[in-house]
Amino acid sequence: MAGTVSILGVPFSKLTLDETTLHLTEHIQSGEPKLFHLITANPEITITSQSDELLRTILHEADLITPDGIGIVLASRRKGDPIAERVTGYELLLELLAQGNKLGWSFYFLGTDEHTSCKAVEKITELYPNVKIAGRHNGFLTKEEEPSIVAEIQHAQPDFLIVAMGAPYSDKWVYKHKQALSQVKVVFGVGGSLDVIAGKVTPAPAIWKKLNLEWLHRLLFAPVAKGQKSRWRRQAVLPKFVYRAMIRK
Numbered sequence: 001m002a003g004t005v006s007i008l009g010v011p012f013s014k015l016t017l018d019e020t021t022l023h024l025t026e027h028i029q030s031g032e033p034k035l036f037h038l039i040t041a042n043p044e045i046t047i048t049s050q051s052d053e054l055l056r057t058i059l060h061e062a063d064l065i066t067p068d069g070i071g072i073v074l075a076s077r078r079k080g081d082p083i084a085e086r087v088t089g090y091e092l093l094l095e096l097l098a099q100g101n102k103l104g105w106s107f108y109f110l111g112t113d114e115h116t117s118c119k120a121v122e123k124i125t126e127l128y129p130n131v132k133i134a135g136r137h138n139g140f141l142t143k144e145e146e147p148s149i150v151a152e153i154q155h156a157q158p159d160f161l162i163v164a165m166g167a168p169y170s171d172k173w174v175y176k177h178k179q180a181l182s183q184v185k186v187v188f189g190v191g192g193s194l195d196v197i198a199g200k201v202t203p204a205p206a207i208w209k210k211l212n213l214e215w216l217h218r219l220l221f222a223p224v225a226k227g228q229k230s231r232w233r234r235q236a237v238l239p240k241f242v243y244r245a246m247i248r249k
Contacts, residue, residue, distance in 0.1 A: 003015065004065075005076045005079060005081040005083060007046060007072055007075045007076065007245055008047070008049075008241075008244055009049070009056070010041060010045075010059050011059075011060070011065060012041070012065050012066070012067045012076065012083060013064050013065055013067070013083075013087070014076075014081075014083050014084065015064075015066075016084050016085055016087070017085065017087050017091055017092065020064070020066060021092070021095045021096060021099060023064070024036070024038070024096065024186055025099060025103075027186065028103075035178060035181055035182060035184050036064070036185060036186045036187070037061075037062050037063050037171075037174060037175075037178070037188070038062065038064045038065075038066065038186060038187070038188035039059060039062045039064070039065045039188065039189065040066045040089040040092065040189065040191070041059065041065050041066070041067070041068055041069075041072070042071070042072065042167075043071040043072060043237065043238055043241035044069075044237050044238075044241075045059075045167055045168055046072070046245070047240055048168060048237070054172065054175075055168050055171070055172070058171050058172065066087035066088075066089075066092065067083050067086055068086060068087065068088045068089055069086060070086060071238065071241055071242070071245070075241075075246050078245070078246045089188065089189065089190040089191050090190065090196060090203075092188075093190050093193050096160060097124060097127070097128045097131055098128065100128065100130075100131045100159070100160070101128040101129070101130045101131050102130070104130055104131075104132060105131060105132065105159040105160060106131075106133070106134040106156070106157075106158045106159045106160070107124075107132070107133060107158055107160045107161075107162055108133075108135045108153050108156055108158040108161050108162070108184075109121055109124075109135075109136040109137075109162050109164070110139060110149070110153070110162065110163050110165070111162070111163050111164025111170070111190075112139055112194045112195055113138055113139075113140065114138040114140075116194060116195055116198045116200050117136050117137070117138045117139075117194065118136075119199065120194040120198040121133055121136050123199070134156040134157070135152060135153065135158070137149055137152075139163075139164060139166075146177075150180050150181065151180075153184065154180060154181060154183050154184070155183075156183075157183040159186065160184075160185065160186050160187070160188075161186070161187040162187075162188070162190055162194075163188070163189045163190070164189070164192065164193060165189070166189075166192075167189055167191060170189030170190075174189070
C-alpha cells in the first residue's frame with residue numbers, strides 16, 4: 001500500500017486527518033463502484049492481529065488503515081518513517097459529517113444500543129441538517145436478523161456505512177458481508193463514537209488530547225460495551241506493543 005508505514009506488519013496510512021477526508025471525498029465523487037473499507041486501528045488491534053489470522057487478513061485487504069492511537073505514531077517515529085498525526089475514528093467521523101453537510105452525503109448508522117442510536121442520529125440531524133440519514137439500526141443483531149439488515153443497507157445505497165459495534169468485531173462483520181454491501185461507497189468502524197455524539201460518554205477534555213492521554217481518559221471513564229473485556233484487561237496489551245514495536249529489534 002503506497003504512502004504507508006508498516007508497524008508489526010500492519011500498513012498504516014501516513015495521511016493526515018485533512019488528507020484522509022480529501023481522499024475519501026475523491027473516492028465518493030469518482031463514482032467508482034467499489035466498497036472502500038477503511039479501518040482505524042490502535043495498538044490493541046495491532047497486537048491482536050499478531051495471533052488472529054482472520055483479523056490479519058482483514059487488515060491486509062483493507063483499502064486504508066488510519067493510526068488511531070499515539071502509540072502507532074510513536075512507533076513510526078522510532079522506525080524513522082514518521083506518521084504526522086493520529087487519525088481517530090471519532091475525529092474522522094466528525095470531519096466527514098461536516099463535509100457531508102456541505103455535499104449532501106448520505107450515512108447509515110449501525111451499532112450501539114437502541115436508545116443511544118436514536119439519540120446519536122437526532123444529534124447528527126440537528127448539527128448537520130444537510131446530511132441525509134439513509135437509515136440506522138442498533139448493533140445487537142441476531143444471526144436471523146443479519147440478512148435483512150444487510151439487504152436494508154444495500155437498498156439504501158449510503159455514501160457511508162458507519163459501524164459502531166466495537167473493534168475488531170465491526171471490521172469482521174464488514175468483512176463477512178463485504179460482497180453483499182456493493183452499493184455502499186465507504187464503510188468504517190468508529191468504536192464508541194456514537195456514544196459520545198449521543199452524550200452517553202463524555203469526550204476527553206482538550207488538555208487530555210493535547211497530552212496524548214485520550215486513551216487514559218477512555219480507560220478511566222468510558223463504559224465497557226456489552227460482551228467486551230474490561231478496558232483494563234484490553235489495555236494490558238500496551239506493554240507488549242511497546243516492546244514489540246518500539247524496543248525489540
